[in-house]
Amino acid sequence: MIGYPFSIVFIGKFYKNRSLKKDYNHKPTVTVMVVAHNEEKVIYEKLNNIKELNYPKENIEFLIASDNSTDRTNEIVEQFIREHEDLNIRLYRVNQRKGKTNAQNEAHKLVTTEYLVMTDANSIMHKNSVKELMAAFTSEDIAYVSGRLSIVNKDTSDVSGAEGSYWDSDLAIREIEGRIQTITAGNGALYACRTEDYHDFDPVLCHDSAMPPLYALQGKRAIANHDAIAYEKAGEVIEDEFGRKVRMNRIILKYILPDLRILNIFKYKWFSYFYFGHRTCRYLLWVSHLLLLLTSLLLIYESWFYLMMFVGQVLFYLLALLKAVTKSENKLLTLIYYYSVTILAQWFGVIKIVSGRAKPFWEKAESTR
DSSP states (O other), rough: HHHHHHHHHHHHHHGEEEEEEEETTTOEEEEEEOOOOOOOOHHHHHHHHHOOOOOOOGGGEEEEEEESOOOHHHHHHHHHHOOOSOOEEEEEEEEEOHHHHHHHHHHTTTTTTEEEEEEEETOOOTTTHHHHHHHTTOOOTEEEEEEEEEEHHHHHHHHHHHHHHHHHHHHHHHHHHHHSOOOOOOHHHHTEEGGGGOOOOOSOOOOHHHHHHHHTTTOOOEEEEEEEEEEEEEOOOHHHHHHHHHHHHGGGGGGGGSSSGOHHHHHTTTHHHHIIIIIHHHHHHHHHHHHHHHHHHHTTOOOHHHHHHHHHHHHHHHHHHHHHHOOOHHHHHHHHHHHHHHHHHHHHHHHHHHHHHOOOOOOOOGOOO
16 A cells, blocks of 8 residues: 555666557447436436537437346436437446446347447446547557546545545546556456457456456457546445445455466566556455554564554554544544545455455445436
8 A cells, every 4th residue: 555656666666668549540349338227316317418419410329228227227328318319328227236346247249339338327437538538548458447536525424525635646646557557456447448358257257357458368459548537426424435335345355366376477577567566465454453452462572663553553543533423524444544444344255255245246336416
């Protein structure tokens, strides 16, 4: 969380001459896929949003994959299609709810365009987002382009503010990774791939963490174009944000090191270091913090250093507890609290995996709608 960001900024200084290349004349056929499950609150706004995208109408199609929606989502989409016959919009109904990735796997089989852009129902795309994504596919080895997620409610609560700060720092890291070689993860709000490069993933996995490593191991690149923007609300209450992080960690054990080939630094070069530093070490925080606390406790009589380390950790967690109890708006307490909640969410994710309760679908966080 500290060493890797500093190292990547340092390494990036040696690659200042590299910049993201774009070709705005590259306007291939594109399908924009939106996966939705019971999104009646936001789906109409999303449909109006994608309708206004700045991209040649003859080259763009829209596919709404409804993941066994039981509310008015399908009805709203069908009504919108009838009212906009000039647009190429289709509704695909997934009969059995198995989660976002399964819905994408099923709906992908209907796609005939050259490229596939995927976005969430509650993400509002900038009008130039598709144009920006396509402009970044400037070579055959680029298989994946991730956009930038912009949190619109940073100032609403300390929880959404902390999440916004996290994303800002992580986006800076991804920009450097992509500029040097390849990013290690994308984000579900907005990303694109060639249709022929799409892979049917296990439904419990998510494209955010599965696609970039897959392409890297194939000798291809996943990059970030942060001029392709999607706007989204972060969770405004800790229960929503904690639940989201637990869901994200439903595959944490698998992605500590999904493939031993990643360690072959001679073949995969910087990607090996990027993945180990940005993903492996981060996915091990849950056990790292426990080991640090226990070993410090066992060594407190050996040296004042270990005593101070143990006391410092206990104080850190007590400050997080103080924030939880007092609801203080102190920025330092909020940062400590948010980080501690992130570690706790990893533990819950691991427990769910070990107990067999990890599932490919979840209930949405209402404060993000």
